[in-house]
Amino acid sequence: MSYHDILHRYWGYDDFRGIQRDIIESIGSGHDTLGLMPTGGGKSVTFQVPAMAKEGVCLVITPLIALMKDQVHHLRQLGIFASAIYSGLSHDDTLRILENCILGRTKFLYVSPERLSSDLFVTKLRHMRISFITVDEAHCISQWGYDFRPAYLEIARIRTVLPDTPILALTATATPQVVEDICRQLTLQPTADGQHAFRIFRMSFERANLTYLVRHASDKLHELVHLLQITDGSAIVYVRSRRHAREIAEHLSDAGLSATYYHAGLEADQKDSRQRDWQHDRVRVIVATNAFGMGIDKPDVRLVAHYDCPDSIEAYFQEAGRAGRDGQPAQAVLLYNSSDNSKLAKRIDDTFPPRDYIRQVYEHLAFYYQIATGDGYGITREFNIDDFCQRFHHFPVRVHAALIILQRAGYLLYDDNPDQQTRVHFLLDRQDLYRLSDTTPDEERVIVTLLRNYGGLFADYGFVDESAIARQCGISPDVLHQVLKTLSHKHILHYIPRRQVPTIHYLQRRDDAEHVQLPPSVYDDRLQQYRQRIGAMLNYAQSTDRCRSRQLLEYFGDRSAHDCGQCDVCRAQQGQPVSADHLQQARQQLLTLLADGQPHPIVQLRQIPLPSVAVDTVLAALCQEEVVIQQDGYLTAHRGSLPL
Numbered sequence: 001m002s003y004h005d006i007l008h009r010y011w012g013y014d015d016f017r018g019i020q021r022d023i024i025e026s027i028g029s030g031h032d033t034l035g036l037m038p039t040g041g042g043k044s045v046t047f048q049v050p051a052m053a054k055e056g057v058c059l060v061i062t063p064l065i066a067l068m069k070d071q072v073h074h075l076r077q078l079g080i081f082a083s084a085i086y087s088g089l090s091h092d093d094t095l096r097i098l099e100n101c102i103l104g105r106t107k108f109l110y111v112s113p114e115r116l117s118s119d120l121f122v123t124k125l126r127h128m129r130i131s132f133i134t135v136d137e138a139h140c141i142s143q144w145g146y147d148f149r150p151a152y153l154e155i156a157r158i159r160t161v162l163p164d165t166p167i168l169a170l171t172a173t174a175t176p177q178v179v180e181d182i183c184r185q186l187t188l189q190p191t192a193d194g195q196h197a198f199r200i201f202r203m204s205f206e207r208a209n210l211t212y213l214v215r216h217a218s219d220k221l222h223e224l225v226h227l228l229q230i231t232d233g234s235a236i237v238y239v240r241s242r243r244h245a246r247e248i249a250e251h252l253s254d255a256g257l258s259a260t261y262y263h264a265g266l267e268a269d270q271k272d273s274r275q276r277d278w279q280h281d282r283v284r285v286i287v288a289t290n291a292f293g294m295g296i297d298k299p300d301v302r303l304v305a306h307y308d309c310p311d312s313i314e315a316y317f318q319e320a321g322r323a324g325r326d327g328q329p330a331q332a333v334l335l336y337n338s339s340d341n342s343k344l345a346k347r348i349d350d351t352f353p354p355r356d357y358i359r360q361v362y363e364h365l366a367f368y369y370q371i372a373t374g375d376g377y378g379i380t381r382e383f384n385i386d387d388f389c390q391r392f393h394h395f396p397v398r399v400h401a402a403l404i405i406l407q408r409a410g411y412l413l414y415d416d417n418p419d420q421q422t423r424v425h426f427l428l429d430r431q432d433l434y435r436l437s438d439t440t441p442d443e444e445r446v447i448v449t450l451l452r453n454y455g456g457l458f459a460d461y462g463f464v465d466e467s468a469i470a471r472q473c474g475i476s477p478d479v480l481h482q483v484l485k486t487l488s489h490k491h492i493l494h495y496i497p498r499r500q501v502p503t504i505h506y507l508q509r510r511d512d513a514e515h516v517q518l519p520p521s522v523y524d525d526r527l528q529q530y531r532q533r534i535g536a537m538l539n540y541a542q543s544t545d546r547c548r549s550r551q552l553l554e555y556f557g558d559r560s561a562h563d564c565g566q567c568d569v570c571r572a573q574q575g576q577p578v579s580a581d582h583l584q585q586a587r588q589q590l591l592t593l594l595a596d597g598q599p600h601p602i603v604q605l606r607q608i609p610l611p612s613v614a615v616d617t618v619l620a621a622l623c624q625e626e627v628v629i630q631q632d633g634y635l636t637a638h639r640g641s642l643p644l
Helices: 003-011 020-028 043-053 065-077 093-104 112-117 119-127 150-161 176-187 221-231 242-254 268-280 312-318 339-351 356-371 383-392 396-408 430-434 439-455 466-473 477-487 525-542 548-555 568-574 580-594 611-624
Strands: 033-036 057-061 082-085 109-110 130-135 167-171 199-202 209-218 234-238 259-262 285-288 302-307 332-334 380-382 412-415 423-425 493-496 503-506 628-632 633-636
Touching: 020 033, 020 043, 043 057, 043 130, 043 167, 043 396, 057 150, 057 548, 057 580, 065 082, 082 093, 109 112, 109 503, 112 150, 112 493, 130 150, 150 176, 150 302, 150 439, 199 430, 199 466, 209 568, 221 242, 221 259, 221 302, 221 430, 221 493, 242 259, 242 285, 242 312, 259 268, 259 383, 268 285, 302 312, 312 525, 332 339, 332 525, 339 396, 339 525, 356 396, 383 396, 396 412, 412 633, 430 439, 439 466, 439 477, 477 493, 548 628, 580 611, 611 628, 611 633
Parallel strands: 033 167, 033 199, 057 109, 057 130, 082 109, 130 167, 209 332, 234 285, 234 302, 259 285, 302 332
Antiparallel strands: 380 503, 412 503, 423 493, 628 633
């Protein structure tokens, strides 16, 4: 079937949108390809359609477990064989999925980047026929990106295992610098001149249905309540701290609004239930930290509000982009006041503490674990940051930052947000289980449910879903927890409860603190870039004379951006006359640029640092006065006619 036939048969669309066909034809022809598409731009079609047209398995690498599960579910509903491997699957289930891929029974295999470091996975991968590799959220591979994830660097290893397999990288947030870094990181063999061989396709990140607004509010809470009262539909309110999430949600509820909160510190079942309530419109507003939203498929969000100023345009753009994915009008509102400046300045200090402080944390960590100089290589220890800070008189925020920097420098791995599901291993064989006579009815039901739903528990530990087991047994999760503990005490099975404790893993032998090296690529360069990102975010928040949408798009390298006509800046300019000074300055600067008599792109001329309404007014006047000739998006001055 042709690409068009596949699109129509499985997805019911009559034609492709934007650059979808260009990306599909490029990866379908075996070229390494990078697609830059806005949120809601139809990224999934660009790899799902060509994968259906090719032999073999499409390997999809994504950090978003929610997205994995959602896409696998939808593909299976379409009659397409798809599987996902993520934390929580039993060893047997993982092996079964991998064997099905080897046997050609699976069309799409979704995995997290962490899975790529598994020797078992790489061994099985060598025996699969992989059509191409898709890397979702590709900006995560760039150390210059705002959301760098070290696990993404494992993709380079996979490319050496599959040297003839093309790769499709997709992202919705990448500056020109990050685009180049993505291509460099993913290039297996540079060209003769040292360049990458990626074909790059850019779709404008413009969201015509999304109105960007900045509200200067001395009382943010009052402004937020008012905003939600005058706006219909589902809403997300982003905040910086867990405490703020709870307090603001409670305040909104007291104001008569349907609201809940979400952050990484909640128990897994709390996260799931609150997310479901919001997705199914049982709750209208969810107040959340940035732990919420990735991979969440809810197209009818009408408002995304930021209570606190984010620390980068990238983060703001991605979070704001969760509004209006259904194409209907939506708003992205940033609440801003002067206190945000000092908060962001403090965030710089907290994110990049002094070098001597980082070395001190490294030394105190060795004292904490009683690791002697020259020892420690390869050890893993649980890490209680509150206990550590109390013992050595540190602040958690700064310790967290120091550990991240030490991780980048290659001294340790800091897993601060683990989610290790419950594991169970039967200590008796099947025949001995059947002969048990002193078990309670609840214990019997739990044993039978485990045997029916999970294979391999006699041979090794397996991951199990406590919520699902409790439902099938007709008991509460608390009762199930007690039953499993009792069975463990009776030596019928070994029960390892779900663990959400951070860990430290030493990658090198412990050195003396004064010998800890923090090269520029780990510290100075990143500090400078972080300052620049915060500066760009503050410029956006404080600007009163440049279209919001245009500012965002130009940040990502879109020089064809135009004024949206609907943000707070555009609306203000529409209601005010253009100042004579701005008109005069715009005319002088434009005429100076055009004086060389060469064609100039209109989009480039519109970049002069003056109010866009003044620049556009002068450009229109020059055309009307026939001082310049307009052709194919360029302006050229009539020779000798410029009235300088």
